[in-house]
Amino acid sequence: MKSTIGRNCLILLLGFLSLGAIGGGASLIISPNGSLIGMPLFLLKKSPFHDFLIPGIVLFLLLGVAPFVLVFALIRKPASEFVEKLNCYDDMHWAWTFSIYTAFILIAWIQLEMMFLQAVSWLHTFYMSLAIAILFVALLPAVRSLYQKSS
Template identity: 75%
Template sequence: MKTTRGQNYLIMLLGFLGLGALFGGGALIISPSGDLLGMPLFLLESSPFTDFLIPGLILFILLGIMPCMLIFALIRKPASAFAEKLNCYHDMLWPWTFSVYISFILITWIQLEMVFLQAVSWLHTFYMLLAIAILFVALLPTVRVQYRKPV
């Protein structure tokens, strides 16, 4: 089946998120002190973390690896019994549902980051808008029809 413009947008948005999170999360894993990204440890004073290792792992896995794997799933639409168990939209294929999940994971990540850092920057706004864009594009009727389960 031919991909639609909406599907291509969804894949590009997830690719942008995934690559950025792989880079940012990877940098925090390699340098838990935050030095590699110029992030001082005092930023974590209001958080439960003493360094950036755990946030880096979460960023790398949930917002880096997952969106990148999801791109493959959106294109190939593979069957997955495990993913289907986590699919709360029973009329939709799991890759579409996980695209919606990723947007909510990103919104939660940004909200927690703002609480823990006790600050808001332009990057928080940018990534919040990215989460909304991913959700908006996933909900487009032309995208939904491509990921509806066959009856």
Template identity: 65%
Template sequence: MKITRTILLILLAFLGLGAIGGGGVFIISPSGALFGMPLSMLAHSPFTNFLIPGIILFIVLGLVPCGLVVALLRKSKSELAERFNFYPDMHWAWTGSIYVGFALIIWIQVEMVFLQAVNWLHTVYMFLAIAILFVALLPTVRSLYKK
């Protein structure tokens, strides 16, 4: 049981720390210069620079997964988070991990449309999203977070 939970925690932490780093770089350098990404990459998006995508990346795929790691370890209570829990028989942080998996899939799909390109990293992060969902939905993990 703890092995599968540990895998979920590692997957969420990997996503969160990477997104904090990537989003942070875009916040610091909205021109994309620190990553060597020209603003022309955003020609088919509603953005003129990388600031807003960086903020979204930093918060939604960075801070949220890291916060979920802590919440899954502590099984902390949150009335606010419970309001968004579509699985009332499950701990809100477990539900949050499902949401994060889908958020990552949406992020990657939207990114590919806006960039009109597919990079090998898109494939890596799509597999990461699938892995998060798969591990979170394993019966052993579900039983740990059942109320």
């Protein structure tokens, strides 16, 4: 029972991240000048980017589409030789490992965003907390046991 509650919580956290990142990333891809979501280009003055297109694509794919795929992979546990090659935990299903990767990607994303913007907002704190929550839930023994490969 505890394991399915933990798993469902992990799925909800990743789903929430995915929806927000798909929406935000798509907005930045559609409107690279940031006008669609009210982000002025001067925010990028200390970054290597001239507009929001590349950050939008990265946000959309890594923190939007990838967690969306993970939601289904955590439910169905499909086998995949390709992604298994990127799994650094041989005893765990790749979907669980990629949940951990996603949390670290989100942490790196927020850190880079704060560095480039040279500012911290409540959204940075919120998404950093979300990354920590994803890590915490994924590392719960009951959740780990669901994704442990049988020997």
